[in-house]
Amino acid sequence: MSTAVSDTAAPDAAELALPTQRGYWGTVGYRLRYDHVTLFFGALLLLIILAAVAAPLLAPFDPYQESIIRRLKPPGYQDRYWLGTDELGRDMLSRLLHGGRITLTMGILPVIIATLIGGSLGVLAGFAGGVVNMSIMRVMDVFYAFPSVLLAVAISGAMGGGAVNGMIALTLVFIPPLCRVAETATTQVRNLDFVDAARATGAPMHLVVRHHVIGNVLGPILIYASSLVSVAIILASGLSFLGLGVKPPDPDWGLMLNALRQAIYVSPLVAAMPGIAILITSISMNLVSDGLRAAMDVRS
Template sequence: MDDTSPTRDTTTPRPPRGRLQRHRLPAALVAGALMTLALVLTAVLAPLLPLPDPDTGSLAQRLLPPGSAGHLLGTDGQGRDLLSRLVWGTQPSLVVGFLPVMVAGIIGTVLGIVAGLGGRGLENAVMRSLDVLFAFPAVLLAISIAASLGAGLTSLIIALSVILVPAVARVVVTEVARLRELDFMQAAQASGATWPTIALRHVLPGIVPPVTVYCSALVGLSIVLGAGLSFLGLGVAPPRAEWGAMLDDVRQHIFVAPLLTLIPAVAIFLASVAFNVLGEGLRRHFDVRSRYTV
């Protein structure tokens, strides 16, 4: 036998197929978390930053272009610093993003669990009632609710919460229906456990991951819808800074200073992207199957 013939190296064993790999946080989760953290820090640290008063302007300095001395992003039609208004506008924009989703998440989860565990009759009653809200376009329904309650941050939160509850409840009902077919659920029912016990000990831990992923994406949608309602004059009352209201302020000057209209629009876009990327990262993180080799 030729000693120079290639031999197979058997000293390093190959990992078996299907072995659990060392879990790393998905890149989307890290990127989304960093972008979200940047938004939250901007909102929290706004009072501490050396910025001009966002509600005070000078007509002598109106519509200054970005890069002007003392005004990095320029000024609006009333001479107010756009960078200051952009930073201060992060606070109400995030409130409009988070609070409606939290309210809708809690109410929708409760309704979804009740409908999923309460039997066919109760499920039909709850879901058909929520389908009434689905019959209306979400934006038009939000406009109607906000307009009937009067312009303001509270009205905006209530309107967005109402239109988001049915969507969360439908996701929860779907997940509960999936869990009902699993062996541990059938064993719990056979053991005589009451449905509140089943809901708290078995159903709730199983639906938290998908509901968290879905709600994180809804935050971005809520920010966009809230900005749209503020653009229509149904959100935060002027002169308080808010991204949708800022977009409305510079809209009338779009042909004179078109670059200024992009500033609040880009902020809304980036905030929406941040929470959608965060949601995608959470989905990958909770997907146990992605931790195994094929």
């Protein structure tokens, strides 16, 4: 009886840290398998993304259809307005679904582009060192002189606002920190014994970087990039809230929050829904990022 219980019990800390038996990524997946918090919020985040992608199929109404007689209708099952209507009588569920597509795109796409650009520059600066390192990192330090929120607002405002300009602004904001993380990780790896051994064998420099450096710095870069997605979602919503992001009548969670702020005393639940969507998505992304960081830390 005791043997059956021990076979089905969750592994202890010593069993979770066995990289020699499963390999690095196998160990990461094994740890995530028993991290129920990360799995739950990862599934919730995946559900949010799938709902946003399938918004045209799931939305019960046209998100742009207005009706003054239906304005600020409370949530309920009457007439299929499950989450009520906004200040112009548009279905809130439909606008939240379609708004998720825009908000998530403005949160994820800039981080992906910034990871590619900033990560490449950081690896180049860390591996080359010397003048190359100084030139790249001093340019990155110029961006560090400005708070990220003010820099995003300034760049987006100077470019005239809009969804595309907002994504460009967020990309420029996230390149310096990602470059810094990549440069720090590469500097630590380039002087390790296996890199020196690869150089001693006469391997071409690009192969050394590809097989021995990038593989060892990719983890920290991806972990940090995943933590920036929630920041990007909040910043993108903030830009739209200030009128520097998505323009009306396109649905966006930040823009919807701005439009409904005057209805907070009339229909508080409807007015709070875009903010709740931003909060749930950001918390889910943060917890998933923390879980990935813990699973990928081979020293834990």
